[in-house]
Amino acid sequence: MKRPTIADIARRAGVSKGAVSYALNGQPGVSEATRKRILSIAEEIGFNANSAARALSGARARAVGLTLCRPARILGIEPWFMGLISGFEAELGARSYALTLQVVATPEQEVEVYRRWWGERRIDGVIVTDIREDDIRIPVLQQLQLPAVVIGGPGDTGPIAQIWSDDAGAITEAVRYLVALGHHKIARVSGVPDLLHTQNRTKAFQNVCAALGLDNAITIPADYTGEEGSRATRRLLIGGDRPTAIIYDNDVMAVAGLAVAQEMGLSVPGDLSIVAWDDSPLCSLVHPPLTALSRDISAYGAQAALELLNAIDGKTVGNVEAGRVHLTPRGSTAPPR
Amino acid sequence: MKRPTIADIARRAGVSKGAVSYALNGQPGVSEATRKRILSIAEEIGFNANSAARALSGARARAVGLTLCRPARILGIEPWFMGLISGFEAELGARSYALTLQVVATPEQEVEVYRRWWGERRIDGVIVTDIREDDIRIPVLQQLQLPAVVIGGPGDTGPIAQIWSDDAGAITEAVRYLVALGHHKIARVSGVPDLLHTQNRTKAFQNVCAALGLDNAITIPADYTGEEGSRATRRLLIGGDRPTAIIYDNDVMAVAGLAVAQEMGLSVPGDLSIVAWDDSPLCSLVHPPLTALSRDISAYGAQAALELLNAIDGKTVGNVEAGRVHLTPRGSTAPPR
DNA sequence: TCCCACAACTTACCCGGTTCAGTGATGCGG
DNA sequence: CCGCATCACTGAACCGGGTAAGTTGTGGGA
Numbered sequence: 014m015k016r017p018t019i020a021d022i023a024r025r026a027g028v029s030k031g032a033v034s035y036a037l038n039g040q041p042g043v044s045e046a047t048r049k050r051i052l053s054i055a056e057e058i059g060f061n062a063n064s065a066a067r068a069l070s071g072a073r074a075r076a077v078g079l080t081l082c083r084p085a086r087i088l089g090i091e092p093w094f095m096g097l098i099s100g101f102e103a104e105l106g107a108r109s110y111a112l113t114l115q116v117v118a119t120p121e122q123e124v125e126v127y128r129r130w131w132g133e134r135r136i137d138g139v140i141v142t143d144i145r146e147d148d149i150r151i152p153v154l155q156q157l158q159l160p161a162v163v164i165g166g167p168g169d170t171g172p173i174a175q176i177w178s179d180d181a182g183a184i185t186e187a188v189r190y191l192v193a194l195g196h197h198k199i200a201r202v203s204g205v206p207d208l209l210h211t212q213n214r215t216k217a218f219q220n221v222c223a224a225l226g227l228d229n230a231i232t233i234p235a236d237y238t239g240e241e242g243s244r245a246t247r248r249l250l251i252g253g254d255r256p257t258a259i260i261y262d263n264d265v266m267a268v269a270g271l272a273v274a275q276e277m278g279l280s281v282p283g284d285l286s287i288v289a290w291d292d293s294p295l296c297s298l299v300h301p302p303l304t305a306l307s308r309d310i311s312a313y314g315a316q317a318a319l320e321l322l323n324a325i326d327g328k329t330v331g332n333v334e335a336g337r338v339h340l341t342p343r344g345s346t347a348p349p350r
Numbered sequence: 351m352k353r354p355t356i357a358d359i360a361r362r363a364g365v366s367k368g369a370v371s372y373a374l375n376g377q378p379g380v381s382e383a384t385r386k387r388i389l390s391i392a393e394e395i396g397f398n399a400n401s402a403a404r405a406l407s408g409a410r411a412r413a414v415g416l417t418l419c420r421p422a423r424i425l426g427i428e429p430w431f432m433g434l435i436s437g438f439e440a441e442l443g444a445r446s447y448a449l450t451l452q453v454v455a456t457p458e459q460e461v462e463v464y465r466r467w468w469g470e471r472r473i474d475g476v477i478v479t480d481i482r483e484d485d486i487r488i489p490v491l492q493q494l495q496l497p498a499v500v501i502g503g504p505g506d507t508g509p510i511a512q513i514w515s516d517d518a519g520a521i522t523e524a525v526r527y528l529v530a531l532g533h534h535k536i537a538r539v540s541g542v543p544d545l546l547h548t549q550n551r552t553k554a555f556q557n558v559c560a561a562l563g564l565d566n567a568i569t570i571p572a573d574y575t576g577e578e579g580s581r582a583t584r585r586l587l588i589g590g591d592r593p594t595a596i597i598y599d600n601d602v603m604a605v606a607g608l609a610v611a612q613e614m615g616l617s618v619p620g621d622l623s624i625v626a627w628d629d630s631p632l633c634s635l636v637h638p639p640l641t642a643l644s645r646d647i648s649a650y651g652a653q654a655a656l657e658l659l660n661a662i663d664g665k666t667v668g669n670v671e672a673g674r675v676h677l678t679p680r681g682s683t684a685p686p687r
Numbered sequence: 688t689c690c691c692a693c694a695a696c697t698t699a700c701c702c703g704g705t706t707c708a709g710t711g712a713t714g715c716g717g
Numbered sequence: 718c719c720g721c722a723t724c725a726c727t728g729a730a731c732c733g734g735g736t737a738a739g740t741t742g743t744g745g746g747a
Binding site for chain 2 (some may be wrong): 027037059060061064067074085086091092093094095096102106110112113114115116117126131132133135238239240265268272289298310311
């Protein structure tokens with residue numbers, strides 16, 4: 014099947030290619046009557062502008078890129094990324110921007126992908142996740158002048174806009190809630206320690222515990238996988254002075270921790286209270302359902318996409334904080350016995 | 351920063367644009383010495399061919415499309431799609447093909463997206479998942495002559511290649527295993543009934559149960575979500591003649607089923623054995639870990655991508671069966687009390 | 688010595704939009 | 718009634734690669 018082009022429309026309408034282009038793009042230069050005629054012909058023959066031709070003539074590629082730098086076995090089970098992606102799509106789809114995805118193994122590969130995408134003019138901007146301290150991607154993005162939005166932070170990303178959620182406030186709320194229930198020995202199993210938001214959470218956790226006079230408030234670093242979550246939980250529970258509550262940096266590790274506790278014959282929440290970060294169906298699926306720090310990941314993604322589109326349009330975008338995180342109490346938390 | 355073009359290379363090498371194009375694409379028409387010189391200059395200045403220009407001049411867009419038509423809350427937690435995507439990337443990335451993603455709400459929207467992508471020349475082919483009986487996407491893909499590969503089946507997709515896994519064999523194995531353990535009352539909680547592979551599984555389940563003389567082998571339709579999984583499980587367990595084993599069409603529903611059983615005071619596997627379809631970290635995360643029908647989803651995706659790339663290259667591709675599904679016994683299955 | 692084949696290029700046009708510099712036609716003020 | 722601005726549109730150049738057709742230059746065979 015042959016694809017219709019603006020030349021076809023021009024022929025049918027008895028005008029030049031240029032006039033068709035003006036009409037389709039809402040530019041001045043054609044009369045209202047002609048514009049309507051052209052638009053109805055375009056509609057009739059099912060015209061879609063060739064994205065390559067459009068991108069070539071200096072316009073946008075109408076696509077944004079996202080690299081995912083986590084092992085496949087985590088990507089699959091972590092609701093986080095898919096939630097984010099659905100959010101992006103809500104905004105991108107509305108403007109018929111495409112989302113281009115690439116799974117990579119290392120930050121170095123991410124940089125390579127950015128360079129290639131830029132060279133190929135394949136995308137107009139990128140969404141950057143899993144930001145680290147002194148992230149190597151930031152200077153590259155600046156050098157290439159590639160519009161970008163960073164998810165996570167706050168941290169130093171120069172002129173590149175950031176979106177983050179109030180992790181410090183959230184963990185403070187969780188700790189206060191556990192203390193209010195009567196807990197004094199609270200531990201935390203964190204995500205990958207290099208990530209900026211992990212560091213922010215760890216700092217906030219230490220601060221609130223110090224402020225409330227909790228000692229023994231340790232953070233065990235893990236990597237978001239169930240295996241590491243189990244291992245960290247076992248380490249915490251076999252110690253002599255075991256915690257009565259554990260906060261996990263994601264839902265997968267929290268579920269793994271729950272399984273370890275049950276395996277060791279501990280009752281949840283009787284012997285151990287559990288709080289998960291990021292509420293997903295996973296948390297309400299298990300028994301008992303997990304108390305979680307909820308946030309609207311999809312809305313978070315939508316906001317990030319919107320910021321990126323603004324950045325692509327040359328509008329200056331500032332750093333913004335996404336919608337609030339709130340504690341959703343469920344069956345996994347209770348006063349300690 | 352200005353992006354280097356073949357004209358820049360041509361100037362530096364003292365040859366014409368045409369010669370550079372031949373050299374970069376491995377075409378005959380330049381001497382080995384010149385080719386090497388051109389390639390080294392390209393390397394040196396970090397040249398990447400503008401994908402728009404390339405796509406415009408009749409060549410490929412070097413991108414394939416994937417539409418996801420499931421509600422966001424399932425996409426997030428189902429390891430299936432992300433596993434598939436990682437698999438695609440393994441093959442696509444190696445050939446620097448991009449993967450373009452679009453989340454949609456209905457099959458009608460999927461058709462629209464296919465049409466738009468085709469009109470925009472944005473992609474060279476699509477990967478079709480969640481195939482239904484008389485799927486409306488198939489005739490459209492044929493009409494547009496858009497290269498495609500269908501994941502799921504077998505079923506009637508005309509000239510479009512399919513990849514499926516041996517669902518019938520897998521469920522037969524699972525039922526035989528449960529019968530060998532001593533179970534006689536086996537039920538199944540299925541995925542969305544419209545999907546072709548659900549129907550294939552249901553048929554195979556009925557066949558094997560009939561062959562083994564099991565009556566009462568009912569299938570309750572659900573939709574892959576934890577909520578529906580819980581509901582179906584409750585329906586099965588409150589009945590007078592309750593099953594001693596349940597097979598679930600995905601891992602999420604199986605985990606939900608486990609939670610329902612525990613909530614009702616039933617012991618797993620003592621009172622109820624559970625088998626999950628598709629093994630993911632989720633299955634080994636819970637307590638007890640779930641016996642599962644495992645398959646290498648990532649390899650499945652990689653094979654699908656490879657078939658699609660072949661189809662794009664004009665090679666005729668046949669229907670293929672992906673790697674075997676095998677039963678992984680874990681703690682959730684045992685002889686009934 | 689001449690002719691031909693062939694390698695090694697160059698030239699020029701194509702893809703399909705975007706955009707800028709024209710070109711008539713029209714309207715309007717003085 | 719003239720001059721000028723404005724509108725509605727045309728024509729052509731352009732983006733950056735791909736590629737068919739044309740042009741050299743060289744060597745070999747007769």
